[in-house]
Amino acid sequence: MKGYANRFALVNLTDSSVSDYPITDEMRKKYLGGKVLAAAILFELLPEKIDAFDEKNPVIIATSPLTGSTAPCSSRFDVSTVSPLTGLITSSNCGGSFGIHLKRAGFDGLIIVGKAKKPTLLDIRDGEITFVDAGHLWGKTTGEAQQAIEGRNIGRFVIGPAGENLVRYAAVVSEERAAGRNGVGAVFGSKLLKGLRAEGTGKIEFHDKEKFMKLNAAWIKALKAHPLTGKQLPTYGTAGLVSAMNYRNLLATKNYQEGSFEGFEKISGETLSEKYLIKNKGCITCPIQCGRVVEVNGEAVKGPEVETLALLGSNLLNDNMQKILDANHYCDEYGLDTISFGSSLGFAMELEEKGLWESGLRFGDPDIDFHSLARRVAYREGIGDILAEGTKRMAQRFGGKDYAINVKGLELAAYEPRGAQGMGLGYAVANRGGCHLNGGYMVVMEGLGLNLDGTSPKGKAQFAIFFQDLMEAISAGGTCLFTSYALLPAALIEKPNSGLARFITKALPSFGGIVGLAHKCIGVAAINLKSIVPYPVMINYLTGMKQNVGSFIRVGERGYNLERLLNIRFGVTSADDTLPKRLLSEKQRGSGVSVALEEMKKKYYSVRRWKDGVPTKQARRILKI
Amino acid sequence: MITVRLYGLFRLKCKGSEFSLEASTLGGAIEELERETGADGLWDGFCFINGKPCSGRKMWKTPLAPGDVVALLAPASGG
Numbered sequence: 001m002k003g004y005a006n007r008f009a010l011v012n013l014t015d016s017s018v019s020d021y022p023i024t025d026e027m028r029k030k031y032l033g034g035k036v037l038a039a040a041i042l043f044e045l046l047p048e049k050i051d052a053f054d055e056k057n058p059v060i061i062a063t064s065p066l067t068g069s070t071a072p073c074s075s076r077f078d079v080s081t082v083s084p085l086t087g088l089i090t091s092s093n094c095g096g097s098f099g100i101h102l103k104r105a106g107f108d109g110l111i112i113v114g115k116a117k118k119p120t121l122l123d124i125r126d127g128e129i130t131f132v133d134a135g136h137l138w139g140k141t142t143g144e145a146q147q148a149i150e151g152r153n154i155g156r157f158v159i160g161p162a163g164e165n166l167v168r169y170a171a172v173v174s175e176e177r178a179a180g181r182n183g184v185g186a187v188f189g190s191k192l193l194k195g196l197r198a199e200g201t202g203k204i205e206f207h208d209k210e211k212f213m214k215l216n217a218a219w220i221k222a223l224k225a226h227p228l229t230g231k232q233l234p235t236y237g238t239a240g241l242v243s244a245m246n247y248r249n250l251l252a253t254k255n256y257q258e259g260s261f262e263g264f265e266k267i268s269g270e271t272l273s274e275k276y277l278i279k280n281k282g283c284i285t286c287p288i289q290c291g292r293v294v295e296v297n298g299e300a301v302k303g304p305e306v307e308t309l310a311l312l313g314s315n316l317l318n319d320n321m322q323k324i325l326d327a328n329h330y331c332d333e334y335g336l337d338t339i340s341f342g343s344s345l346g347f348a349m350e351l352e353e354k355g356l357w358e359s360g361l362r363f364g365d366p367d368i369d370f371h372s373l374a375r376r377v378a379y380r381e382g383i384g385d386i387l388a389e390g391t392k393r394m395a396q397r398f399g400g401k402d403y404a405i406n407v408k409g410l411e412l413a414a415y416e417p418r419g420a421q422g423m424g425l426g427y428a429v430a431n432r433g434g435c436h437l438n439g440g441y442m443v444v445m446e447g448l449g450l451n452l453d454g455t456s457p458k459g460k461a462q463f464a465i466f467f468q469d470l471m472e473a474i475s476a477g478g479t480c481l482f483t484s485y486a487l488l489p490a491a492l493i494e495k496p497n498s499g500l501a502r503f504i505t506k507a508l509p510s511f512g513g514i515v516g517l518a519h520k521c522i523g524v525a526a527i528n529l530k531s532i533v534p535y536p537v538m539i540n541y542l543t544g545m546k547q548n549v550g551s552f553i554r555v556g557e558r559g560y561n562l563e564r565l566l567n568i569r570f571g572v573t574s575a576d577d578t579l580p581k582r583l584l585s586e587k588q589r590g591s592g593v594s595v596a597l598e599e600m601k602k603k604y605y606s607v608r609r610w611k612d613g614v615p616t617k618q619a620r621r622i623l624k625i
Numbered sequence: 626m627i628t629v630r631l632y633g634l635f636r637l638k639c640k641g642s643e644f645s646l647e648a649s650t651l652g653g654a655i656e657e658l659e660r661e662t663g664a665d666g667l668w669d670g671f672c673f674i675n676g677k678p679c680s681g682r683k684m685w686k687t688p689l690a691p692g693d694v695v696a697l698l699a700p701a702s703g704g
């Protein structure tokens with residue numbers, strides 16, 4: 001099929017063998033690619049629960065049809081496997097250039113199984129995969145390792161010491177971008193897989209290149225004209241959210257005890273841009289350029305995202321921006337997820353405060369040495385060995401489960417959900433644990449894009465489902481989720497005080513029932529609105545498929561349900577769709593509410609056609625899974 | 626005097642982050658700020674008075690007292 005490399009390899013590290021894994025055109029139409037296709041493959045490969053560090057645990061690296069097609073923000077690729085943090089299925093999306101180079105090298109994806117006998121680098125060149133001794137790379141940081149992998153115009157994807165030492169939230173890094181969440185780097189490390197190198201001369205074939213390029217140009221223009229993707233994100237990056245989150249009680253503060261932080265101005269996107277920013281930077285093919293470049297030790301390096309600013313800033317009562325910049329850089333170098341790292345530190349600080357674990361870590365400590373802490377975690381030295389396990393396992397050891405801020409083992413992102421009920425629901429039900437994106441990123445509707453009342457649960461379940469499925473589909477298609485912001489009407493975002501915007505944001509939650517009904521019937525929405533929802537049309541022009549808005553969103557829904565079914569196979573029940581007790585029963589000081597989870601969850605299951613959290617036969621029949 | 630703190634793209638529009646003004650209502654403060662800075666579109670911001678959100682049809686008539694701090698956040702703060 002056009003748009004694809006039409007080859008998926010099964011790579012066995014144990015016996016250094018490579019074979020083709022069959023992916024049919026029917027599968028491509030049904031799952032597109034990326035995490036949804038990976039979920040379908042894992043559904044076949046994993047009939048029963050296995051441990052993340054079991055050598056049979058497959059790591060699937062999957063590109064998508066739009067990856068490398070020149071579509072906006074289309075450098076994305078996905079890593080799916082069993083997570084060492086949650087013990088469940090996970091996927092981690094990355095914006096580095098590796099996916100593009102993998103496709104040029106002749107592969108849509110790889111399924112990596114087994115365990116190498118010694119540190120290994122997979123070298124992928126124009127259809128050939130070789131197993132290279134990576135002894136000289138083992139022990140190197142992600143930056144050092146990438147530098148040591150020779151070649152021009154190639155893709156690199158490596159772990160750092162954290163992955164080698166099986167830190168449960170170790171990342172895999174391509175250039176400066178990370179597949180950061182849920183410990184996929186540790187699974188690499190458990191297989192003695194240091195990384196991959198991809199190089200190729202393959203070119204993507206287009207079904208209708210002229211139409212593709214025409215719509216591509218219009219899409220880029222629309223992204224540049226939109227207030228979120230054309231102005232806010234390029235100017236302030238995701239860091240620009242800090243101030244808005246603080247005023248709306250959404251900023252994770254003091255291990256989620258609060259939603260706002262007195263020192264927020266010093267760690268805000270405004271301060272970052274005014275005092276520390278060297279320049280913007282974005283992934284290849286990205287017109288948004290939300291990335292920041294800042295200085296650490298005289299070197300220009302990647303700046304922090306909002307999640308890092310919150311988890312290593314407000315969440316620890318740290319208002320020292322330079323320390324956050326340093327921490328962000330060293331986490332990247334050692335290969336650590338900044339969210340889980342920051343949350344583990346915050347939890348340790350609260351345990352210290354309550355006398356449950358004498359780690360020596362204290363909230364607001366002006367002398368906190370993030371470099372030393374990141375190193376100790378990455379090498380599992382001293383308290384680092386405990387912090388490397390994440391909050392769930394720390395709570396099992398020391399207590400404090402009620403304020404160990406994770407869902408299913410994955411630490412929550414920066415958005416305090418008591419001020420954004422829909423986000424709270426999303427965290428609770430997300431397949432990969434406390435993930436804002438897998439949760440539907442409802443906070444964008446609840447104050448950070450549109451202005452829905454974040455403290456009310458009304459209508460949130462239906463909207464969360466819609467956005468979860470839409471984002472799954474976008475991810476499967478191969479573009480960055482930030483492109484979805486341009487789907488929000490600019491007029492509502494730019495003029496929130498207008499009569500129309502006030503009316504719509506007030507009325508919107510009442511339309512939850514209609515959204516729920518539309519979700520159930522989305523499969524019959526055989527229409528295309530290319531200027532509003534360009535994804536399916538772009539995929540059609542590229543591949544020759546006949547996707548439409550309905551079938552496209554169904555791909556996302558299919559993926560969500562497949563991951564859910566896999567998680568059920570791994571033992572997940574509705575009892576796991578929950579939040580830490582702090583967020584459910586302690587009223588937040590700022591908003592005066594806790595998350596009304598049960599009310600939203602009931603509606604969520606019903607609209608998803610799940611019974612007690614299990615997709616019904618009817619759901620499976622409709623989704624053909 | 627009241628203090629107006631600006632966030633997001635409003636800082637670029639007004640070429641500053643904090644202004645001290647004489648105003649007795651929220652609307653008066655916006656008017657004065659637009660006059661002083663030459664910026665426009667500040668009526669589209671999200672407003673917080675002493676940290677509390679201020680919205681609704683009559684928001685611009687909200688009285689201000691000396692010492693009040695108005696936070697004005699540019700719309701489109703998402704990302």
